Amino acid sequence: MKAYLDCYPCFLNQALKTARLHTSDEKKIKHILDKVAVALPRVDFAATPAEIGREVYRIIAQESGIEDPYQQLKKIWTDKALALYPHLKKLIRTSADPLFMAVRVAIVGNVIDFGVNRAFDLEKEIEQILHQPLIINHYQRFKERLEKASRILYIADNAGETVFDRLLIEEMTKPVVYVVREKPVINDAVQEDAEAAGIAEAAEIISSGVDAPGTVLSLCSDEFREMFLKAEMIISKGQGNYEGLSGERGPLFFLLKAKCEVIARELNVPLGSLLLI
Amino acid sequence: MKAYLDCYPCFLNQALKTARLHTSDEKKIKHILDKVAVALPRVDFAATPAEIGREVYRIIAQESGIEDPYQQLKKIWTDKALALYPHLKKLIRTSADPLFMAVRVAIVGNVIDFGVNRAFDLEKEIEQILHQPLIINHYQRFKERLEKASRILYIADNAGETVFDRLLIEEMTKPVVYVVREKPVINDAVQEDAEAAGIAEAAEIISSGVDAPGTVLSLCSDEFREMFLKAEMIISKGQGNYEGLSGERGPLFFLLKAKCEVIARELNVPLGSLLLI
Numbered sequence: 001m002k003a004y005l006d007c008y009p010c011f012l013n014q015a016l017k018t019a020r021l022h023t024s025d026e027k028k029i030k031h032i033l034d035k036v037a038v039a040l041p042r043v044d045f046a047a048t049p050a051e052i053g054r055e056v057y058r059i060i061a062q063e064s065g066i067e068d069p070y071q072q073l074k075k076i077w078t079d080k081a082l083a084l085y086p087h088l089k090k091l092i093r094t095s096a097d098p099l100f101m102a103v104r105v106a107i108v109g110n111v112i113d114f115g116v117n118r119a120f121d122l123e124k125e126i127e128q129i130l131h132q133p134l135i136i137n138h139y140q141r142f143k144e145r146l147e148k149a150s151r152i153l154y155i156a157d158n159a160g161e162t163v164f165d166r167l168l169i170e171e172m173t174k175p176v177v178y179v180v181r182e183k184p185v186i187n188d189a190v191q192e193d194a195e196a197a198g199i200a201e202a203a204e205i206i207s208s209g210v211d212a213p214g215t216v217l218s219l220c221s222d223e224f225r226e227m228f229l230k231a232e233m234i235i236s237k238g239q240g241n242y243e244g245l246s247g248e249r250g251p252l253f254f255l256l257k258a259k260c261e262v263i264a265r266e267l268n269v270p271l272g273s274l275l276l277i
Numbered sequence: 278m279k280a281y282l283d284c285y286p287c288f289l290n291q292a293l294k295t296a297r298l299h300t301s302d303e304k305k306i307k308h309i310l311d312k313v314a315v316a317l318p319r320v321d322f323a324a325t326p327a328e329i330g331r332e333v334y335r336i337i338a339q340e341s342g343i344e345d346p347y348q349q350l351k352k353i354w355t356d357k358a359l360a361l362y363p364h365l366k367k368l369i370r371t372s373a374d375p376l377f378m379a380v381r382v383a384i385v386g387n388v389i390d391f392g393v394n395r396a397f398d399l400e401k402e403i404e405q406i407l408h409q410p411l412i413i414n415h416y417q418r419f420k421e422r423l424e425k426a427s428r429i430l431y432i433a434d435n436a437g438e439t440v441f442d443r444l445l446i447e448e449m450t451k452p453v454v455y456v457v458r459e460k461p462v463i464n465d466a467v468q469e470d471a472e473a474a475g476i477a478e479a480a481e482i483i484s485s486g487v488d489a490p491g492t493v494l495s496l497c498s499d500e501f502r503e504m505f506l507k508a509e510m511i512i513s514k515g516q517g518n519y520e521g522l523s524g525e526r527g528p529l530f531f532l533l534k535a536k537c538e539v540i541a542r543e544l545n546v547p548l549g550s551l552l553l554i
Contacts, residue, residue, distance in 0.1 A: 005293055005303060008310050012286035026282060026322075033285050034318035041311035045303075 001246045003049045004262045011056045012036055018060050018186065022069040032063045049262075050214025050244040057185045057213065068184035070159075077114040077160030077187070078196045084122060085198075088167055091130075099146075100139055102171035103255065104130055107274050109164025110157060110238050111257045135258075135273035142253050142276060146172060149233035149251075154203065155179045155215055157238030159189045162197035165237065169202045176203035179224065183211035188240070214240030217248060239263055253277065278523045280326045281539045288333050289313055295337050295463065299346040309340045326539075327491025327521040334462050334490065345461035347436075354391040354437030354464070355473045361399060362475075365444055368407075376423075377416055379448035380532065381407055384551050386441025387434060387515050388534045412535075412550035419530050419553060423449060426510035426528075431480065432456045432492055434515030436466045439474035442514065446479045453480035456501065460488035465517070491517030494525060516540055530554065 012033060019032040036059050043052050061067050088105055095101035108129045112122065146152070154169060154176050156162060169176045178199050181188045189197075194205045209221025215236070217225055228234065234252045236245050242254050242263070254277040258264040264271040292313040296306040313336050320329050338344050365382055372378035385406045389399065423429070431446060431453050433439060446453045455476050458465045466474075471482045486498025492513070494502055505511065511529045513522050519531050519540070531554040535541040541548040 005306055005310065008307075008314075009286045009289035009293060012289060016282055016286060029282055030285075030322060033282065037285075037314040037317045040314045045307060 001048060001243050001263075001266055003045050003047060003052055005045065006260075006262050007049050007052065008040060008045075010260070011040065011052060014053070014186075015056055015060055018057070018069055019064065021073070022064055022066045028064070032060055035059050035063050048214065048216055048243050050212045050216050050240050051219070053214065053240070054185065054212035054219070070184065070187045074159035074187055074189075074193050075196065077158075078163065078193060080114050080119070080122065081109070081160045081163035081197065083119055084126070085163055085167070087123060088126070088164070092167060092171060099143065099171050102168040103139060103142065103276060104134070104274075106161075106164050106168040106237070107134070107255050107257065107276070109161035110255065111274070112160075112164075114160050129274070132274055134276050135269045136267070136275045136277050138253070138276055145233050145251055145253070146174065149174060151175045151177065151232060153177050153179060153227060153231040153234045155208070155234065155236045155241050155245075156181075156189045156194065157241060158187045159193035159197070160187075161237065162189050162194050162199055166197055166199050166202050168235075169199070177227065178203040178205045179208045179215075180205060181211060181213075182207045182209050182221075185211055185213045188213055212240075212244070214242075214244035216244040278325060278520050278540075278543055280322045280324060280329055282322065283537075283539050284326050284329065285317060285322075287537070288317065288329060291330070291463075292333055292337055295334070295346055296341065298350070299341055299343045305341070309337055312336050312340050325491065325493055325520050327489040327493050327517050328496070330491065330517070331462065331489035331496070335488075347461065347464045351436035351464055351466075351470050352473065354435075355440065355470060357391050357396070357399065358386070358437045358440035358474065360396055361403070362440055362444070364400060365403070365441070369444060369448060376420065376448050379445040380416060380419065380553060381411070381551075383438075383441050383445040383514070384411070384532050384534065384553070386438035387532065388551065389437075389441075391437050406551070409551055411553050412546045413544070413552045413554050415530070415553055422510050422528055422530070423451065426451060428452045428454065428509060430454050430456060430504060430508040430511045432485070432511065432513045432518050432522075433458075433466045433471060434518060435464045436470035436474070437464075438514065439466050439471050439476060443474055443476050443479050445512075446476070454504070455480040455482045456485045456492075457482060458488060458490075459484045459486050459498075462488055462490045465490055489517075489521070491519075491521035493521040 015036040019029040036056055092098050092101045108126050111129050152174055180190050180194050184190055208215055208224045210219050212219055236254050238256050239259050242256050256275050258269055258273045296309040313333055369375045369378045385403050388406050429451055457471050458467050461467055476482055485492055485501045487496050489496055513531050515533050516536050519533050533552050535546055535550045
């Protein structure tokens with residue numbers, strides 16, 4: 001999907017949020033915002049938000065001199081998620097339909113706020129989210145496709161969420177190729193983050209070659225693109241990957257939360273909807 | 278109060294909202310956003326949001342060629358508010374403390390969403406807002422000051438809200454000078470809007486000389502500034518006027534809703550709080 005003009009102020013919001021992660025110096029933050037602001041008029045809004053986001057995060061990295069401002073947070077989130085792993089595993093294994101529960105857990109991983117501190121609060125938050133219905137729920141087709149597929153391409157989104165992905169991967173009991181970003185961008189998972197989540201025990205980890213906060217095929221490596229085009233089943237996590245891949249054809253299943261008005265409008269669902277499409 | 282960096286993306290959001298009012302042509306809207314984006318780096322963020330907002334709206338007017346994009350909406354809102362006048366008048370007159378009810382009605386005028394269509398819905402919304410407590414409530418001091426003051430300076434905010442102001446002015450039973458903006462900016466009331474709300478029957482209407490979306494003394498006319506400095510009691514409506522006047526000394530009473538995180542943080546109240554300060 002292409003970007004909307006609503007994304008225009010939002011890119012500055014994201015820049016502000018990210019800049020604040022690596023400095024509290026208002027002048028430095030203002031400098032980064034200024035650089036992003038003057039770059040936006042040159043941006044082609046026919047591009048996907050993921051492509052524009054890539055430019056925005058490139059500017060931030062360049063101006064701040066820090067390539068991965070989320071590095072520390074990604075570690076903390078992964079550790080928190082790992083601490084929840086036994087609880088989630090039990091939840092899935094004792095469920096009437098463990099695969100469906102694992103799908104929902106994977107969506108929860110896209111939603112949960114690791115900023116909340118205590119493990120107890122996280123468990124409570126997970127339970128609340130698990131009680132929300134999927135506003136679009138193509139689970140039946142997901143299940144059927146999974147039964148037929150001999151290998152699944154699983155496109156990751158955020159670090160921390162990776163642990164929730166691992167639980168779904170383990171439940172699918174089929175060979176999985178887990179696809180991460182080539183370089184750090186926002187809180188998206190790279191090789192290191194996937195390994196920290198223990199994904200290597202359950203799947204093969206590869207990079208899509210992308211350094212955008214979403215999977216845009218034209219930016220991917222030839223190797224990944226070939227894999228994508230031949231795939232029997234593709235699971236795409238999160239909004240950024242949806243933005244990049246919603247226009248592509250293929251055995252695609254999107255697991256995401258509609259986190260902004262633009263996506264909610266595009267999909268004609270209420271803001272905040274949990275979706276399996 | 279000075280602007281925060283959070284205001285930076287927000288100015289682009291406001292520009293987007295305003296641009297969409299006078300055109301649906303995405304190219305024209307993008308052009309306006311581009312002009313605002315390249316202007317923001319030149320902005321001194323030690324200024325108040327009202328001063329920066331003034332620049333932003335100046336760019337929009339210049340690029341769109343439309344001086345008052347809210348003109349039609351302001352008329353519609355005022356008409357809707359006038360239709361509510363008898364209902365609100367009765368609500369105040371039958372209240373145990375009509376002055377306090379009128380104060381709360383005036384705050385409701387700053388909060389209500391005239392985008393809602395039917396009169397019935399508006400009455401319901403008003404009732405809901407009237408049931409919310411004032412998170413800061415200096416009504417006692419307001420009442421005492423009002424008893425002593427021989428004349429009140431009442432600084433207006435939005436069109437439509439003007440009708441709610443009129444109800445408070447009528448309840449105060451003291452001479453009131455009602456202060457509007459010099460030129461149209463956003464949905465702020467100018468002379469014409471105050472007259473359409475029937476304010477002329479209850480107060481003298483003057484302009485502050487300001488064309489910013491908030492009262493900034495350095496931008497006001499000498500005549501208004503003198504009036505302000507000599508005033509025995511000043512009522513300031515809304516967030517924009519608070520932003521401009523919160524640093525000033527004087528017998529000031531602010532009636533507003535904390536509509537954004539920046540103001541809420543500044544005042545140490547929850548977002549959305551109704552306030553009489």
